[in-house]
Amino acid sequence: MPDIPVLLIAVVGIALLFDFTNGAHDSANAIATVVSTKVLSPLTAVCMAGVLNLVGAFLGTAVAHTMGSGIVRPDVVSGSQGVVLAALMGAIIWNLLTWYWGLPSSSSHALVGGLIGAAVAYGGWDTPSYGSIAHKVLLPLVLSPLAGFVSGYLLMVLLSWLVRRSTPHRVNGLFKKLQILSSAFMATSHGLNDAQKTMGIITLALFLAGSIPEMTVPFWVKLACAASMGLGTASGGWKIVKTMGHKIFKLEPIHGFAAETAAAAVISGASVLGAPISTTHTISTTVIGVGASKRLSAVRWGVAGRLVMAWVMTIPAAALASAACYWLLALTGIAR
Template identity: 55%
Template sequence: MEPAFLGLIVIVALALAFDFINGFHDTANAIATSVATKVLTPAQAIAMSAVLNVVGALTGTAVAKTVSKDIIPQEFATLELVGAALLSAIAWNLFTWWKGLPSSSSHALIFSLVGAGVAAGGWSIIIPKGVQKTLTGLVTSPALGFVVPILLMALLSWLVLRRMRPRAVTRNFRWLQIFSAAFMAFSHGGNDAQKTMGIITFALSAYYSQKFEIVPLWVILSAAAAMGLGTAVGGWRIIKTMGFKVVDLKPVDGFVAETSAALIIEGASRLGIPVSTTHTISTSIMGVGTTKGFRKVKWQVAGRIVQAWIFTIPTCIVLGWVLHKLILMIGV
């Protein structure tokens, strides 16, 4: 087996490992609120999320094309560059998972790719438009995630909640939250799994020395399967942070947070914007919490989450750069 082909196999395996880790790292995005409100047991929520993550991953490739073509031109793709980016993103994902922090797997991968790209060819090979699209998603998705739930809760209160008794609200929204959790899992798969599709397509362009305008079917299916398997494993550490430590949630709160976040993520996926599902659902939970009063949100925990967001970009750029240099140095 030729060394270059063996390298491609290793890269694809690393990419699928990243997707798997992304699945159990980000399981909390889809299920934390439904577990916290006891609408679903952890086992039920994880099983539902795993299936719908796979379904969502099969619904489009717009985000995959952004990752594979709009961050670094495919003609600059090398297996060393892709390997460094993946190792960097995996390392950051595992570190934040160990710490129980819901960081962004999406931005870990993309800014690791930027760092490795800079190491390979300097800042001149980075496509500003693609990075700007990512940064736009980084800023707008959590901002919308905070605002939309407040507006949705106000609308529900005016139309429905003020006319219902508390027991009726809890009973009805327990059922509705199951659907919102399913929608959240579907949208998560639709955005997050596509990053892996994009990075594998980028690696294929490096090996075959040609541009790929279409994501191959086997790439779509394997990324969807890896995401689903990772989700099935679950990520209880982050589930506890997201579901129990930020704000005390009721079924109506979970419904509003999940529905708001899923709508934002789904819209971004259709536009080809790689957003952080973690950022979006986190701020949605905070937004719901503020409707109960600012003191109801545990802002110290929220602050730790924001710190993880802030550190992801520079850390992954540096880590991607360092790992690319190391890979070239040791001749892997």
């Protein structure tokens, strides 16, 4: 069996790989609408999102604390970095599958599901922190898409009323400029919520290994996670950009501005409260809400249904994948 430092290095490396895949998988959250409305070129949008993801990652740690100590009981899994390793492996597997299929599922909930599955495989059904999961994960899982839909719908109705006397040409010109700001807000909020999740995972692994005395995120962990997510975002996620920007609802600049602004507001609020919500869920439902404000038939509800199926499947599918990874690691003697 490898020594703990070697295993810990492996856990940190795979955690940063997950952060990279998270950035690549979820880059669509910040740039799909601004690309689909042709406000920015794909290259410019991706570079902007990558930089602002990095900036957002330094703006708080509340979500990191939830991920590190609010999903599984650290005292029960103490000393087993194999749990964290298996959780990351299962989450990455699910991320790659949904990336291949072009489905904007939640990297966040893949990680939560991975932690739950690996912890149960290690210590049984008493290992997860069910109260915290219900309060910090499951409740936001339901409320954040609803908040996204409602806020996107209401903001679009308000904007439509405000520009009702303007010509389409003037409206498009104005919101092409404003959408750059809304896309920047969305990219920053994405880094604020999503990068912190991997920070929490690495901090948990360090605590379990006895490398840090308490669940406080070290600066180098913040820096490494921010950089990994920024690089992942810069690599793009073009299949998911296509789904988000074209297949749900045909967007114009005013629609992109409304969707991004509403989603970023919901995500930022959740981040302050320490809730690791899905940025994908939120931007998807704000796009649907914006489309529904025009007319219900403007939304391609078949595609929206596929997205909902992916959301529902994510936590149990990632949990099963991570449990299988833990049992495989245990068989090989890597995990205990």
